[in-house]
Amino acid sequence: MNEKIPCSSNQKKQEALTAKKDENFSEWFSQIIQKAELADLRYNIKGFLVFQPWAVLSMEKMFSNMERVLQRKGHKPYYFPTLIPESNLKKESSHISGFSPEVFWVTHGGKDKLEERFALRPTSETAFYQMFNLWIRSYKDLPFKTYQRANVFRHETKATRPFLRSREFHWIESHCAHASEKDAEKQVREDMETTKEVLHDIFGLPFIFFERPSWDKFPGASRTFAADVLNPDGRLIQQPSTHMISQNFSKAFDVKFKDKDGKEKYVYLTCYGPAISRIFASVMIVHGDDKGLKFPWEIAPLQVVIVPIEKEDAKIKDKSKKLKEEIQKFASVEIDYGDKRPGEKFNYWEMKGVPIRIDIGTRDLKKKKITVFRRDLNKKEIFNESTAIKKIKEISGEITKNLTEKADNLFKNKIKEAKNLAEIKEIIKKGGIARVEFCSVEKEGEKCAEIIEKETGAEVRGTRLDEKKKVHGKCVICNKKANHIVYIGKAY
């Protein structure tokens, strides 16, 4: 808890955000990255960025929260090589054709040309599976549940965007092997539950899991499920996805096991990929406001900051120190002894999103009061000295809940029924999500999806798993019999 973290002392004057999140989201997003010092985009390779301490401290907490839950559920951690031989990538045809336009290739070691090109991993199925081939022998080895924390690389052809779509990003990838399709399905449901436990309950992010239409699946998967988070500008951001990997892969890598009945069978594979640096973007976007960041309690780089108003006053110093000692028993806390005026310090810490700020001033001290500013509600509360610690502890338990409740409303009234293209257009224009009856999420529906995208700029994001299908009507586009209810939204 006594990590020495950035304090405002030697910093330049904190610049305020001039863009409003709800009016000019894109500019707000650029400004907050720069002004809260989350990443520096001036690194001299396009699409690569330098993640700065305030973001890294939070992302490290995000990693450890996610890893703790995965380990509890029996996933074992690995570090795999960053490089994957081209021959591995080529073993499954849809995988290589999906990823090859985005692969960075290593061709030389020192002065020598390598005999085979190596890919900087865009994802590591083809690294894990060749080892699964060596490790898995019997039904007793299954389920075989792994994960690794890793940096991955994609030479994006789409426009890059810091945190959301960088050419190098930081994620966890979990790869599992199962004895049956049913067990694989169970794993997919477990991954969804993990997403809820971590992204919703700890990071405060609401999302909807969609099963993607066949033309939008992970290259090589038989089914893809992805959590879409809604941005205030009405766009959807794909966050963790979990995939049923077809047996094509276990056949390509010859991953077999001896089942209870003595027969050799191919395993069923699943994978799950929460991209922490991308999820961090949603944390910024969903919780932040026009004054800066707001961190959920568990992933705040610093949870409590104490600002001594008259910082040279011995009594104030003493009080600040004593409070710090009490608070560090349950939270990370620092005293800001920096040279700025108190008002400037307030702006700084509000920009940084520290959940609780305590202002210690002479007037309060005389009255035996403590002033607490809580960033979740942007509200000052004044407590008696005697109960202050108890109150601060209470507030600490409310922060994430409040942020989550507020965020949960994001989707409210955003999803609207549409009966035709014009209605879809109208909904999308207003930053909503359209719910429509649709012919097919298999190959034959792709044409209708293309019409929608061309006319509205929005995509068919898929079917919802948590709703029972009651489809009686016709496809909003082609008028053929509708088989699915799908959701349409703009995405990044």
Add this chain to the structure above:
Amino acid sequence: MNEKIPCSSNQKKQEALTAKKDENFSEWFSQIIQKAELADLRYNIKGFLVFQPWAVLSMEKMFSNMERVLQRKGHKPYYFPTLIPESNLKKESSHISGFSPEVFWVTHGGKDKLEERFALRPTSETAFYQMFNLWIRSYKDLPFKTYQRANVFRHETKATRPFLRSREFHWIESHCAHASEKDAEKQVREDMETTKEVLHDIFGLPFIFFERPSWDKFPGASRTFAADVLNPDGRLIQQPSTHMISQNFSKAFDVKFKDKDGKEKYVYLTCYGPAISRIFASVMIVHGDDKGLKFPWEIAPLQVVIVPIEKEDAKIKDKSKKLKEEIQKFASVEIDYGDKRPGEKFNYWEMKGVPIRIDIGTRDLKKKKITVFRRDLNKKEIFNESTAIKKIKEISGEITKNLTEKADNLFKNKIKEAKNLAEIKEIIKKGGIARVEFCSVEKEGEKCAEIIEKETGAEVRGTRLDEKKKVHGKCVICNKKANHIVYIGKAY
């Protein structure tokens, strides 16, 4: 504390080590990596390996111990890009000539040839310094203390060896900028102190810091200091090194600050590089024995394992569960309900190096006794039920101390004075380190060092910082006036 970690239940029979550590170290090292399941060497790129869960769980604890200390000392965490443009690497001439034979080059993105080649970072000075150029303006910004946890890549020309010298490894690199040479020196001393606090006091590793002779410096540094750990086979392993980086770098990257006197000055740079995956090798090697690993308490993947002897017995189950509940208040603990016989489980957990094992059997239960096996001393102790938890807690505090004390003796009697080449040879042959008077650690001494290496296979590792120089005699090789006392040892 309730991480679900590997238990022996479904594992194959634990194979014992057949090689003795003190007789055939090299074979012992290969066997322990395979039999304790630390890394799989069968990945299909030469020099790259798959780190397995038992090693990863410990390395993660090693990372967080090191990061906690660095953060406490004011270092801020970053994630930098893995790729470095060739033009950056070339900015400092001795740096590029030192590293270029070992660089993996990325030349293509998708189908396109890149305009400039990118290096997979062999180390990140030339990435950090270009950003220091943007971030550092005033003496108020100094010292500027950073670090990152990263994977780095070296196309080694020497033979690779798992954990010790792999083509991809996992480390922390800390880069700092200072206002004066004196401040830079202070940082180097702080890095050495950090090495003691973490490597010695937590990981239990004894080492000696040598200042490397000029021909063995980090490419681009003016002075290099490195901690050598001694192997049981008499070889030295270089662990963290800390470097005074010459102003060549701050000039090459134009990293200047406005000093208190209003003048623009170049910063003084330092860097520090603890390679966690390599330090893990020393943990294995220094503490392990012919039964397997021995983990220091803080970095054990699992600290306590409970083996119920009659695992179907309700009373035994109940007792195991109750003990677990008590122990998990201060340690990570699991119950091994696996199918193997107790003796096989003992072998398994001894191989895995779990510090404390508790055997719960009916006979003990009747007598209200608890049997505790401690891996540090390979000793069984029997406690009364009523005091068992207290005793286990006491033992937990002794494990690292005992391992460290034993390890501290490693260097004892290994360092011996030598007066000539024949004596050096004799000392090296017996697995020792020779202490000799030597002409020069600058360029002009390199010839003498080459003679030593050619004749004995050992290297001049440098001068010792913690000893006052009292040199009156002549160089053991060239007979010219000796200016230094240097240490000579075999290394990997």
